[in-house]
Amino acid sequence: MSEMTYEPLMVEPAGVPRGRAMVERADWAARAYAKYDVATVNRIVDAAASALAARAQEFARDAVAETGFGVAEHKLLKNVACSTGIVDAYRGQDFVSPEIDEVNKIVAIPRPAGVVLALTPSTNPVATVSFKIILALMTRNAIIISPHPMAKKVCVAAAKAMAEAAVAAGAPDGIIQIVEDPSIPLINALMTDERTDVIVATGGSPVVRSAYRSGNPAIGVGPGNVPVLVDSTADIQKTAARIIESKAFDNSILCTNESVVIAEEAIADKLLLAFAREGAYVLKDEERDAIRSTVFPEGHFNIKMVGKDAVWIAEQAGIKVPAKTRALVAPFELVVPEEPFAHEKLCPVLGFVRVPTAERGIDIARAILRITGAGHSAAIHSANPELIMKFSAAVPVLRVSVNVGNSLGASGIQTNLPPTMTIGTGFAGRSSVGENLQPKHLLNYTRLAYNSDVREVMPTFAGLNPWTAPSGPVPAYPTASNDRNNAQVPAPIHREPISQDVAELRDEIRKLIVEELHALIKN
């Protein structure tokens, strides 16, 4: 019987070759797009952003439905911020035209990376997809998105909407592509493909580390674990409102949501009361222990808790809290690795530690970041510039949100940092980028540099621009060369796609054989 079974050889999974085809197509698209002028690029960026923004609500709802976590109204906010919001933030900036520095006799010509491979997370699915697409389009790159499998449906819908709008506005065909069925072998193949020019990885550490191991240039960012210091000079009312609003944002699934509040003893009780007024529930000791073992059974984070709301989480621990509770505050004493509350939580549970002095608070913030989250972000609420400076210098993060919620502060939405969905964690966070990811990270510049000798004069380059607007669809439809004046693009013939992959045929055959065998045995 065994010789009748169809034993396939060890082969690549079916999706891998298709992924390579996407990279090849992107390669062509990138080459074409790299010659576009700034006016056309702006039109394409606007079209893609508007297409996403127009359906921001639908995508927000669908993302929550598909992944089972987060808050639709907060995702709506991020979807808008990461589409038209990003475009508005960079309005007037030009990542396309040559920049002339007459004093130094240098002209810098923007040179796109080429093919950008973007890995996007489940926690922030559509916003990250949109953000990376907009950045790629602004800088004339082609982009291939590999969405997190938990959020693939909504990401595919969002990316396709943006791709259609971009192409309709004149972008090259295939400038935005998305993997519909992501798998580990496929992602590996995309990451290691030599035609992938840069990988922009947002997601868990394994994804980021493998991006760096791929052999291709990569921008990956590490995890967060945000300490928040509140000292006695802080405006407690405002601080409480900001922290709870930020902690509750999208049910705390962002890497920028606050992890542990470090309160100076003098104002700690007052702060807890203010938290309660803002809709947080301060857990009593036994309640805190119940939450600890529910959210971190056996000391490990329970992924069922990701992005769930505070009331639901309390319920799981057998705790009844007011229906409008937005966050659960868990006071604890010692910031050490074996204390689960000192780790990143990805749900609206907020650690709370008292310190005798603000100075001591700095040490505690460092202790939190020793566990995880170095290079990412921290927050401080204080009116004391000296302390703020000391805190920021001592704590190994690359952005400190001051008197603002960290969720939207570190990501530049409520601060004047570059608005981003990808927080560079720098050397401390094992990343090549320390800033918030922004358009310039997807660009190089060719610098033409004149002889510095004053006798060698640089002529004027003003008005010289190597880029042009395309004269029609890119690429042109391949009309016969003797019929070009009369060109009519036929409607593509839409018939059932072939799904008859060899793999499927194999399954069919296997089924047939099994049926045959059954028949034989019965007879």
Added chain:
Amino acid sequence: MTQEQVAAPEFDYGLFSYDSKEQMLDKSKEFWNPGKTQFWIDSGVPLVIDRREEYFIYDMSGKRLIDAHLNGGTYNLGHRNPEVVQAVTMAMQHFDIGNHHFPSLARTALAEALIKTAPAGLSKVIYGSGGGEAIDIALKTARHATQKRKIVSIIKAYHGHTGLAVGTGDDRFSKLFLSDRPEEFPHVPFNDLEAMEDALRGRDVAAVIMETIPATYGFPLPNPGYLEAVKLLCEKYDALYIADEVQTGLMRTGELWGITKHGITPDILVTGKGISGGLYPIAAVLATEKAAGWLNEDGFGHISTFGGAELGCIAALKTLEICSREETRSMVHYIADYVGMRLAEVQATYPDWFIGIRQNGVILGLEFAHPQGAKYVMRHLYENGVWAIFSTLDPRVLQYKPGILLKPEVAEEMLDRTELAIGKAYAEIRNERRSA
């Protein structure tokens, strides 16, 4: 002992070996085809293809060539395309050629896939082992359906060398074997609708057979509206329209089947060459229900042991799937656009020499101002690392057929080499003229 060891042959291929390229060529003449072997030596293209991968072929000497002919599209997907190799290798664990007497797993699967991607109306698939046999099947099918005998083709047509197919083509290949049958196979001038109507008017024609772009004739393009009008004439005079898509199918025009760009649903469509993936010979005839009546009347009417060999079906299934991808279609449009643009630039440099570019997608005929112009260009291309062939039936024209999965950097290199070769061929011809 070491001193006595016989030196290993330089070219060892396992089952056979050669001491040198010269020895190989001598044996080729002795045991295989002296005429053909000598022809290429005399043409300055002493190519014996050894290693091959992607769009590169390597002569025994190690010389690398970019393949811009692809054996008429056989290597559409490149040489030894890894996906097709994998599919066939895998299939060999279970399948062989199969048995033509019985319903077959792979034949049925491929037939379904072909019909799903074909112009609407085509509903049955009949297999051959190669393009010529498939053409014969198509002609026999048309004769059965119409109960008429005549087949109209164009002058300088080329549809293969088998019994019936050879009759549709140029005399050169039929008279040699006393196989010309002008009374059954009238030939009419290409792009001449009046002549076509004259040939059909007697209502005694079973079918008109047309390559969507005649390859061996140097890809003269059908005038806008010509094929559409021929199809209408076929309908008017009860003849079938057979689309020979052997060289124009499988995305080469930027659509899976070139004929769909004309909005024509043929009664019969023939595919070959590229459908094999370049790995296992297979060809297929797609027919409408009406045309394919003999399959009901006598299903054993055409028998072919190797026709639709199951390993070939696997190669074809994979090939068809690759060709049908959205990404592939997009790439063909990019390649066509880029190659066309670069060649137009070369043409602007040599307007008196490089006088025409016939292009539909990645099917190109390059016209030169000399009766044998393409032979000169072919030789200089060869010297400069590109393989493309002159058109047998119009040697002014070079057949230039880049791959549908060509990478941008290879496309650039191919055009750089082509530009140089066209210039060198021009210089050679000018020198000949000067010294004449």
